[in-house]
Amino acid sequence: MTTPLTRRQRYEQRTKRRSFAIAAASTIVVLAAVVVLLPMTSGWQKVRHSFFDGSILRFSLGHMLGPFWYDVQIFLWCAPCILLGGLSLAFARNVRSPALFPLRLFSTIYTDVFRGVPMVLWITLIGFGVPGLLQSRNLGRAVIWGSVALIAAYSAYVGEVFRAGIESVHESQRAAARSLGMTSTQTMRHVILPQAIRRVVPPLMNDLVSLQKDVALISILGPVEVLRQAGIDKAKFFNFTPYVAAAVLFLCVSVPLTRTTDHLLQRERRRTGATAVR
């Protein structure tokens, strides 16, 4: 039993079909242009040979899985430290007690300094500087100090994200909690922070995607992670394909992460109730 479509439904069906046809057609045109036009450029043969060599690509993908896993490991131990560091910084910037003023001052300066210098510089400075300072072989492992640099700098960014989240929770929530007799610590722990963290999950994911890629910067200190391995293989084959293989490996992790972020953002938008306007 089918009910006849309303005027609105017929219109929407027609529009939908039309948009789909247009989208399909334009995608086909663009793809065809790339496939046909790209090989016609003068340097294409050379580029294809040195960047997209099929056999080297296959070899590299397998060969670099190990080094890439090293990147993932670095990411996995840095991320929790960064979240913890960021949260501590956010708290430190919110303290009101006069005795803790130095802490507040420190966290403010810290945030400014670590956000104001490029990541590569921090990794170089901390990665080469601190081991030189300590003159110790055991504590001198590059990957440790590279991780420390990543954690130190990313904490500054993440701390700001947490702080924004905490400040976005309306004052009336604090009033409600305090009027029940909760202390300011209990209010923060049970009322403010849970709401703040829910709100900042999407921007935090954003920073994590970014961190996942910046792990490769540690290669400048020497550890054989994926970028360095790609460099070694490049020299071996006289071919840039290993770099493309490294890029593919990064995409395998960052694309799912990004999609998850988008999904979370969309869910948050749906939850806060605004409908899309055409």
Added chain:
Amino acid sequence: MTDAAAAGETDAGRTAKLELDSVVKRFGQRTVLDHVDLSVAESEVICLIGASGSGKSTLLRCCNLLEPIDDGAIYLDGVDISEPGLSTDPIRRRIGMVFQNYNLFPHMNVLRNVTIGPMKVLGQSTAVAQVAAHELLAVFGLADKARAYPDQLSGGQQQRVAIVRALAMKPELMLLDEITAALDPELVGEVLDVIRGLKQERMTMVLATHEMSFAREISDRVAFLDQGVVCEIGSPQQIFNDPVEPRTRQFLQRVIDAGRL
């Protein structure tokens, strides 16, 4: 309960439940409360009426120490609770407060909203707090909403949960700040019924309200505030039928003209 009696007790030994003595509150240059005196006896219900900005909400927030006062004193059971530097948490847990916009915790379900105070502040066990919460929710017709989240409830239901949340702390008095102002008209009744029930239980209450007929019905005394001053205070019959102050008359005339009385 007459003004004379209340005023008389003020001077002798402060036997009122809650007492404001010449309270001054300023926001910057603006004086919001200008030497306010008010005395609330045990089990008394006082309604604060007056135009928006007359200081009703600020008065309630000061009583709960959410706003520090600039001068004067506030006594709870004869003890000065407005002493600067005094720890506010033990005092606040004795006073229940309900807000215009409910202010429920959106990330907790109804049961958690109601039990968090007793558990974290009074140190009750989860089991004890939940039994008490279920009982209270049942009394206020919310038994089936215990697992719901605030955004799944109507405004009237949310406000009843907010009242239950305050009651779960077993407060000695309740401060209610325009608790029906944000509600759709057809939902006002269910919240006012809750207040009627509390009056029967002899709860001490101070309400800021725009519901004049309700104020007339439920109050032991009505205080009319104007520009941060208690302009007139008396029995509801006296205030609504025979106001003395010209400003009270003007205000009530405007309310009548708007069809709200």
